[in-house]
Amino acid sequence: MPVPESVPTPLPAPGQPPRSHLYVPADQPRFLRAAPRSGADALILDLEDAVAPARKDAARAAAVAFAVAFAVAFAEESAADGPELWVRINEGARGRDDARALMATGRVDGLWVPKATAGADLDELIGLVPDGAVALGLLIESATGLLSLGATAGRPGVRHLQLGEVDLRADLRMTPDPGPGDNLLDWARGLTVAHTAAHGLLSAVAPVSVHTSDPEAFRASSVRLRALGFQGRACIHPVQVAVANEVFGVDPGELADAHALLDLFEHRIGAGSGVFRDSAGAMVDAATVRRARELTGRTG
DSSP states (O other): OOOOOOOOOOOOOTTOOOSEEEEEETTOHHHHHHGGGSOOSEEEEEOSTTSOGGGHHHHHHHHHHHHHHHHHHTTTSOGGGSOEEEEEOOSHHHHHHHHHHHHTTTOOOEEEETTOOSSHHHHHHHHHSOTTTSEEEEEEOSHHHHHTHHHHTTSTTEEEEEEOHHHHHHHHTOOSOOOTTOOTTHHHHHHHHHHHHHTTOSEEEEOOOSOTTOHHHHHHHHHHHHHTTOOEEEESSTHHHHHHHHHHSOOHHHHHHHHHHHHHHHHHHHTTOSOEEOTTSOEEOHHHHHHHHHHHOOOO
16 A cells, blocks of 8 residues: 655635535546645545445455555644545444544545435444544435435534435436536525535535536636635545635635734724624624624634
């Protein structure tokens, strides 16, 4: 198993969710070697859809070996200098075996749960995960999974939600691939974002785009998905990573404006004023201040 090459990558400010989540087939050594150099904030080693049934065991072994080698490669770096390491496990009993093997390494940040729905499978998986050992992400890929978010999003350890739109479209009997500008699933995207906020999760991760040869279309759809409330995006090709990092990152000007607004807010509150206007003349309210705190990480 080759040791991943370690190259420091700029990441979001502390407390901000990953901007880019790159899927990497776990049974492909060439892709595994390149993944840490991709610039992604989070890597997702894929044991599920990207791996042929006959290669599942080999993929699990490769993921375990990669997790150990990855930790060694970044051992001398600050935790903020390396990407998070996640694994998309399989469904059912095989997925629970995946989880046991990966958690035994002590090197994995999180597990993505495919086709997540309320029921015994999710209960058994969560029962395997010691409190705080690894985070969980739920992939919502069916109508049942979407409509059971109220019962699953608040489960212990859940940190992210993500729509698996290819499978979801098939389950809903929709057109398989309407193109990169599609908005037909905005209702499901909004529901995912709402449950993320309602359950206090770190972020809703925007769905993948299979159109890897058109970065401008990927950028346009990413801008739109950010406006819908997503805070990062899943990628299936390294060329998409830089775009996701740019779109879902915090613009320096936006960050400076947020700091200035909080400075003004603290001054006005100190002077006894509860309502005021910002430098552009817009009324500042509690929601505006909350957004500025989220961007800056300032709590007071």
